[in-house]
Amino acid sequence: xNVTIVDYNSGNISSVINSFKEVAKDKVNIEITSDLNxxxxxxxxxxxxxxxxxxxxxxxxxxxxxxxxxxxxxxxxKKPLLGICVGLQMFADFGYEETKTKGLGWVPGKVSKxxxxxxxxxxxxxxxxQINIVKESKIFKGIENNSHMYFVHSYEFVPEDKNVVSAxxxxxxxxxxxxxxxxxFGTQFHPEKSDKTGLKxxxxxxxx
Amino acid sequence: MLKNRIIPCLDVKNGRVxxxxxxxxxxxxxxxxxxxKIYSDGGADEICFLDITASNENRDTIYDVVEKTSKKCFxxxxxxxxxxxxxxxxxxLNCGADKVSINTAAVQNSEVVVESSKKxxxxxxxxAIDAKKNGNKWEIFTHGGRNNTGIDxxxxxxxxxxxxxxxxxxxxxxxxxxxxxxxxxxxxxxxxKVNIPIIASGGVGNLDHLVDGIKLGNxxxxxxxxxxxxxxxxxxxxxxxxxxxxxxxxx
Numbered sequence: 001x002n003v004t005i006v007d008y009n010s011g012n013i014s015s016v017i018n019s020f021k022e023v024a025k026d027k028v029n030i031e032i033t034s035d036l037n038x039x040x041x042x043x044x045x046x047x048x049x050x051x052x053x054x055x056x057x058x059x060x061x062x063x064x065x066x067x068x069x070x071x072x073x074x075x076x077x078k079k080p081l082l083g084i085c086v087g088l089q090m091f092a093d094f095g096y097e098e099t100k101t102k103g104l105g106w107v108p109g110k111v112s113k114x115x116x117x118x119x120x121x122x123x124x125x126x127x128x129x130q131i132n133i134v135k136e137s138k139i140f141k142g143i144e145n146n147s148h149m150y151f152v153h154s155y156e157f158v159p160e161d162k163n164v165v166s167a168x169x170x171x172x173x174x175x176x177x178x179x180x181x182x183x184x185f186g187t188q189f190h191p192e193k194s195d196k197t198g199l200k201x202x203x204x205x206x207x208x
Numbered sequence: 209m210l211k212n213r214i215i216p217c218l219d220v221k222n223g224r225v226x227x228x229x230x231x232x233x234x235x236x237x238x239x240x241x242x243x244x245k246i247y248s249d250g251g252a253d254e255i256c257f258l259d260i261t262a263s264n265e266n267r268d269t270i271y272d273v274v275e276k277t278s279k280k281c282f283x284x285x286x287x288x289x290x291x292x293x294x295x296x297x298x299x300x301l302n303c304g305a306d307k308v309s310i311n312t313a314a315v316q317n318s319e320v321v322v323e324s325s326k327k328x329x330x331x332x333x334x335x336a337i338d339a340k341k342n343g344n345k346w347e348i349f350t351h352g353g354r355n356n357t358g359i360d361x362x363x364x365x366x367x368x369x370x371x372x373x374x375x376x377x378x379x380x381x382x383x384x385x386x387x388x389x390x391x392x393x394x395x396x397x398x399x400x401k402v403n404i405p406i407i408a409s410g411g412v413g414n415l416d417h418l419v420d421g422i423k424l425g426n427x428x429x430x431x432x433x434x435x436x437x438x439x440x441x442x443x444x445x446x447x448x449x450x451x452x453x454x455x456x457x458x459x
Contacts, residue, residue, distance in 0.1 A: 011328050012301040018279050051329035122405045122428060124331060124374055128211045128253055128458040148211065148458045150284060152331040152374070171210055193284050193306060195248070 003206060004031045004042035008066060009059045011050035016084065019192035020046065023202045036069040044205065045073055049086025053095030053111055053155065056086045057103065067104065075106060078183045080208050082139070088179065088186030089157050097155050107181050109159035114172060121172040124154045129169045129177075131189070137166035137180040139187075139204045147197045149177070149189035157188065211458045212422050213253035213429035214446055215407060216436045218243055219260045220289070223269035225437070226260070238437075241276045247436070248281040250443045253458060255281055256377075256431060258309070259289030260352055271303045278304025288336055288377070289352075297324050301332060309334040309377050312350040315357055315364070318371045325372025334407075335373040337361055339394060340381040346394055353381050361394070362401050369402045376402065377431065380410040387413025387434065395425030407431050415441060415449040422455050 003024065005016055013032070020030045031038055039045060047070070049056040060067055074081040083091055092103040095111040103111070116123050128148040133140055149169075156175045159165060167178035169189070177188040185205065191198035218225045218240050225238045244255045255277070259270045274287055287300050288309030297308045313320045314335045325333045338353055339346040339361035346361035365376055378398055380391035388411055395408045405428035408421035412432035421430040435441050447457045 012306070012332060014302060014304040015278060015282075015285075015306055018304060019282055022279070022282070050331060051327075055326075055329075116403065119403050122403055124404070125210065126331070126375060126405050127213050127428065130209065151210075152284075154330075193282060195282050199282060 001028045001044075002031055002042045003028055003044045003046065004033060004039050005046045005048065006034060006039065006066075006070070007032045008034050008063055010048060010056045010086070013048045013050075015190075015192045016046065016048045019199060019202055020206070023199055023206060028206055034063050034066060036065050039069050039073060042073070042079075044079065044208065045070065045081045047081060047083045047087035047090070049084065049088075049090060051086065053086060053089055053097040053103070054099060054101045056090055057095070057101050060090070071104070071106075074184055080183050080185065080205065082205050083184075083186035084192070085153060085188060085190060088188055089155060091179070091184065091186055092157055092159075095155070106184060107159055107164055107179060107186075108161065109157060111155050111157050114154055114156050114175065117172050124152055125171050125175070126152045129171065129189075131167040131169050131177055133167045135163075135166050135180070137178065137185070138208055139180070139185050139201050140166065140178075141204050142200055143197060148194070149187075149191070149198065150193040151177070151189045153188060157186075209456050211253070211456045212450065214418070214443055214450070214457065215254045215256050215286075215429055215431040216247045216252050216443060217256040217258060217409070217431050217433045218437070219258050219433060220270060220273060221260055223273050240273045241280060243437075244277045244285070245280045247443060248283045251447060251458070252283060252443045253429070254284040254286060256286045256309075257288070259287070271299060274300060274303040274305050286334055288334070294320065294324050294327060297328065297333075301328060307332045307334050307375070309336040311336040311338060314368060315348055315350050315359065318367060321368060321371040321373055325374070330372050330374035333373050334375045334377050335368040336377040336379065337365060337368070337398070338379045338381050341391070341394070349381055353384070362397055365398045366401050369404050373404060375405050375407060377407045377409055383411025384409075385434075386411050389413065389417040390421045390425055392420055392425045395421060395427050399426035405429065415446055418446055419450060419453045419455060422450070423453075
């Protein structure tokens with residue numbers, strides 16, 4: 001089996017690579033590439049993302065054919081894709097970080113700044129927070145409700161259809177932190193930095 | 209609920225862990241990779257490496273240490289010390305650091321913070337503020353605490369937030385290595401001035417100091433070295449103590 005981590009100059013992906021390799025051991029081949037053919041023929045795709053919504057979308061668009069290849073993989077061929085952090089946020093129609101930017105439009109909704117209640121809450125939302133699992137998700141197999149995950153973000157994904165939400169977390173408001181829509185998975189938190197529980201989520205995705 | 213973080217800090221010199229008293233009189237105390245792994249297995253919320261003398265010395269050893277550590281530790285890893293340029297940050301991130309802390313370079317040229325936070329995202333840019341009290345204000349020191357810039361620490365903290373820093377690592381130079389507790393006044397003044405999280409550092413001698421850093425200093429995270437490093441307390445003990453004082457921690 002091949003799992004491809006999309007390398008599109010979206011910032012730091014070494015932790016994602018290390019964690020997937022740790023979990024995959026020799027059972028699964030982890031490929032790190034932006035090669036369109038390799039992505040298309042892959043069994044699973046991981047879409048990481050750090051920095052701003054706009055910088056990640058720009059970076060995706062900078063690689064000719066990449067957005068189409070990913071859309072074909074996830075939307076037409078319905079193969080499993082996991083978005084992490086801004087990787088999840090890009091599923092939305094629009095993001096409002098820096099300026100209004102068009103997203104991939106795979107999961108209707110928008111990405112807007114977390115309401116910090118006039119400075120009462122610090123932003124970014126950095127650190128370990130508990131997740132409330134609100135629907136069964138394949139990537140949460142064996143994960144207890146209220147498990148701690150590592151977060152670092154100032155923007156949140158607000159999907160139109162709440163049925164896609166698989167987990168939320170409580171900060172200044174109730175924040176969507178995981179979605180599952182058919183074959184598309186996304187986490188706002190960083191499973192690659194969330195210790196053993198995070199590695200379990202990665203294992204669940206690889207084992208789908 | 210977001211938990212307060214406990215961050216053991218490993219001061220690294222030439223690829224080995226050391227911890228100085230007021231940044232001099234260094235003692236050798238172990239292999240950073242193994243230490244980091246022990247801490248992450250023991251429940252540390254993050255690991256911090258500070259390459260303390262890196263401003264003046266060959267620092268390539270740190271890349272190797274970071275690379276090895278990031279393959280063993282699956283909690284966030286912050287690396288600082290001698291980070292001068294966007295390229296230095298890029299190299300550390302590529303080796304597996306999750307965040308990079310910038311000290312001297314941020315003071316000399318805040319554009320490094322502006323540029324790097326744009327390029328890599330604020331989430332991985334930590335500005336380390338080394339401050340020392342002078343009369344009724346605090347002044348910024350650079351080069352591992354050797355140079356006084358005369359810059360007001362509170363104003364500088366605000367400027368770093370505006371430049372794109374995601375977090376501030378605030379160290380009291382007066383307290384570092386003394387084990388008499390954080391400079392609470394400094395922490396709370398900076399915390400109320402900025403809207404980004406601050407990490408309190410410098411002076412921890414017992415577990416009550418960690419409690420004070422969070423409750424009185426309003427720090428989001430507390431960093432300590434000696435109390436963990438020489439086996440006085442484990443991270444687990446620290447967390448249980450904080451929990452008993454009503455502070456939210458990940459247990």
